[in-house]
Amino acid sequence: MDKCCGEKLITLASAISFQISQNSSPEQISLLASLFTIIGDQLALLSITKSESDATCQ
Numbered sequence: 425m426d427k428c429c430g431e432k433l434i435t436l437a438s439a440i441s442f443q444i445s446q447n448s449s450p451e452q453i454s455l456l457a458s459l460f461t462i463i464g465d466q467l468a469l470l471s472i473t474k475s476e477s478d479a480t481c482q
Contacts, residue, residue: 445453 444456
């Protein structure tokens with residue numbers, strides 16, 4: 425993932441979102457959107473706490 429540029433990630437996310445929406449009901453799409461939001465929030469929190477703990481350990 426280190427060599428992925430933002431535009432490629434946005435395109436990939438759009439393609440995945442479109443594919444999921446084609447095979448899911450509106451309720452399923454809403455549930456998945458909420459799940460992915462939580463996952464993204466948790467990853468953001470973990471990255472912040474990891475970088476802070478890495479800085480403290482050095």
